[in-house]
Amino acid sequence: MSGSDRVGLSGPVEQPRGEMTVEEEGRLVVRVRLPLPASARPRLLLQPRPKKGEPEESGRYVELEPAGQDQWRAVLEAAPALEEGRWDAYVVGVPGEERTPLLPGLRDLRALVSGGGDGRTAPVAVRIPYATKDGRLAVRAWWRAMHAEAGRIVLAGDSMTVTARLFGARLGDGAAVSLHRRGQDTAVRQIALRAQGDQEFSFTVDYGELVTDGGGPGAGKAPVVWDVYVHPVTGAPRIRVARLLDDIADRKTVFVYPATVFGGVSARPYYTFDNDLSVEVGPRRRR
Incomplete structure (x- = not known):
């Protein structure tokens, strides 16, 4: 079903949109607008995109906590680091959906603009939220020991x-x-x-x-x-x-x-x- 056709507990529900903030320590703060009852237990899923011809691997799940009316929040800590690759963002726990892709919202990347200063240490772990060509939210990750x-x-x-x-x-x-x-x-x-x-x-x-x-x-x-x-x-x-x-x-x-x-x-x-x-x-x- 398309985002505009999905039906939630009380009628049509917009496809959820995710906002991401990258903090200086490398953690990701994710905010999702999702009209669900407070008793719901939705989760954020970051799913690594498989290479051509390879099977899909297990993703990274993070609990979404209530953060106001129809608002949910998750924090992805800097450790453990995401493996190098592209990770598509989903919400799991929406009624009637196995997993729902997140649309891209505001992405606050100010902590990344200064680049690699003297304070950065190895291994180098980088996470950059971005909008895919087909209009979804994803995270580009690098992990390099040197x-x-x-x-x-x-x-x-x-x-x-x-x-x-x-x-x-x-x-x-x-x-x-x-x-x-x-x-x-x-x-x-x-x-x-x-x-x-x-x-x-x-x-x-x-x-x-x-x-x-x-x-x-x-x-x-x-x-x-x-x-x-x-x-x-x-x-x-x-x-x-x-x-x-x-x-x-x-x-x-x-x-x-x-x-x-x-x-x-x-x-x-x-x-x-x-x-x-x-x-x-x-x-x-x-x-």
């Missing part, structure tokens, strides 16, 4: 310079940035970094280095994607460079960088579906 937060990206000539900060690791001997080409014949380009202390660093990617030795796309072929990592010390596991510490759940369509054209190709930095930093190198487009 993380490299991308900052400012400056484009100049045929290169880009990125500032970043490490969480959960320290820079030491042999620290370097590496770009890994996606695909079966993975190639790697290693780049020196400039350290400012043991966590802050910057690096410059010369796009020309990504097209040498067959690294770039051929004429008329699909673009080549290079994923950006940092190795904090020699022999350490690589850490993905990403931008997670603010209020933007889907950065890919929000931060769109211009392409640099040189020779027969074009190159541009971009953020992936998971807000990870990559570089796309493609054939030069004809106008």
Whole structure:
């Protein structure tokens, strides 16, 4: 049944709408307008969205407590953290419904706007409420034991310079940035970094280095994607460079960088579906 056709205890009931506030400590406060008797026991359900072809896993339930006439409130504490992925919000306990999707209401994300300051510790756990493309309320979550937060990206000539900060690791001997080409014949380009202390660093990617030795796309072929990592010390596991510490759940369509054209190709930095930093190198487009 659609939201406008659902029938509650005393007639038609609007589909519930959820408001979410992210607090500085990382907890989520959820407020839901739902006309139910005070004796009802509705619950908030955050359901992880399964990957294509995989079964649905168990979700996270939180009790909704009465908070005024037709108002209910739940608090999702910072711990335990949500696993990385997208979590759809539902209400369970509405008469006649197995689970009811929440429509998006006000989302107070002011605690996230300042980004990753010096006070943030590892592991990095992030929760960002957002409205899905089909108009529902969901939460985008990341959990990373080690993380490299991308900052400012400056484009100049045929290169880009990125500032970043490490969480959960320290820079030491042999620290370097590496770009890994996606695909079966993975190639790697290693780049020196400039350290400012043991966590802050910057690096410059010369796009020309990504097209040498067959690294770039051929004429008329699909673009080549290079994923950006940092190795904090020699022999350490690589850490993905990403931008997670603010209020933007889907950065890919929000931060769109211009392409640099040189020779027969074009190159541009971009953020992936998971807000990870990559570089796309493609054939030069004809106008």
